[in-house]
Amino acid sequence: MTEASGAGGLRLRDVQVRFDGLVALDGVDLDVAPGQVVGVIGPNGAGKTTLFNVICGLQRPQRGTLTFEDRPLRPRPHRLTRLGIARTLQGVGLFGGLSVLDNVVTGASVTARTSVAAALFGLPRAGREERQLREAARALLDELDIAGYAHALPATLPYAVGKRVALARALVSRPRLLLLDEPAGGLSQAEVEELAGLITALPQRDGCAVLLVEHHMDLVMKVCDRVTVLDFGRVIASGQPGDIAHDPAVIEAYLGEAVTT
Ligand SMILES: Nc1ncnc2c1ncn2[C@@H]1O[C@H](COP(=O)(O)OP(=O)(O)OP(=O)(O)O)[C@@H](O)[C@H]1O
Numbered sequence: 537m538t539e540a541s542g543a544g545g546l547r548l549r550d551v552q553v554r555f556d557g558l559v560a561l562d563g564v565d566l567d568v569a570p571g572q573v574v575g576v577i578g579p580n581g582a583g584k585t586t587l588f589n590v591i592c593g594l595q596r597p598q599r600g601t602l603t604f605e606d607r608p609l610r611p612r613p614h615r616l617t618r619l620g621i622a623r624t625l626q627g628v629g630l631f632g633g634l635s636v637l638d639n640v641v642t643g644a645s646v647t648a649r650t651s652v653a654a655a656l657f658g659l660p661r662a663g664r665e666e667r668q669l670r671e672a673a674r675a676l677l678d679e680l681d682i683a684g685y686a687h688a689l690p691a692t693l694p695y696a697v698g699k700r701v702a703l704a705r706a707l708v709s710r711p712r713l714l715l716l717d718e719p720a721g722g723l724s725q726a727e728v729e730e731l732a733g734l735i736t737a738l739p740q741r742d743g744c745a746v747l748l749v750e751h752h753m754d755l756v757m758k759v760c761d762r763v764t765v766l767d768f769g770r771v772i773a774s775g776q777p778g779d780i781a782h783d784p785a786v787i788e789a790y791l792g793e794a795v796t797t
Contacts, residue, residue, distance in 0.1 A: 636688050
């Protein structure tokens, strides 16, 4: 396990988001070090989605700072991959008219785009990069055990396969930080187990760090190096999963529900 240092990875300090009178995030600090898997949990309405949206650039905080790799981070949803950040969304969110392989390729279209000009004018570099990209996409499908679906359309896929395709699409840009929004939603227990294996392996990919916003407590406790717990927009606990599970404030926030490791 890696200790949180904040250096180099993602760092949020004193982030506040208000919706009219409601404080959705209240002075939130969060660190995700390179190669670390960090979970964000909390009861309904705790601010998890708002926090995810702040990091993706979908929500501007009224206060606070974000840094990534020691530089100020001003995220915009459509420019995240250029910064070395990728995300998967709740549900699946694939392009219905594109094959699985083409869906994965779109995940890299920003970083790998050989300059639109090169593609437009048919320069050889464009073709070569396109081929390399498709090879990388195929390799990812293989790695995620879904190569057999490369030419299928999203509507024909089992739900869990669609989620893997979405993961492949996020990974093809070789992100240094991957944001996962409730990846276990809608999966069976066996599929969650498989997902746990995939997430745990992610840091071996170029030291990719993972921020996991998730309701599924078993998954969080199993795969995370550190966990941050939100309640009413505030961080009420942050630490290793084993400590979090026994933290009285966390147990109270979950109204005594078992937080199991
Ligand atoms: N666009 C918005 N306008 C007004 N209030 C909002 C908005 N988005 C979120 N909120 C409120 O902010 C608080 C935090 O919501 P958020 O969706 O971030 O919580 P959450 O932890 O993701 O909840 P859940 O687990 O139910 O998805 C809630 O009280 C919610 O009602």
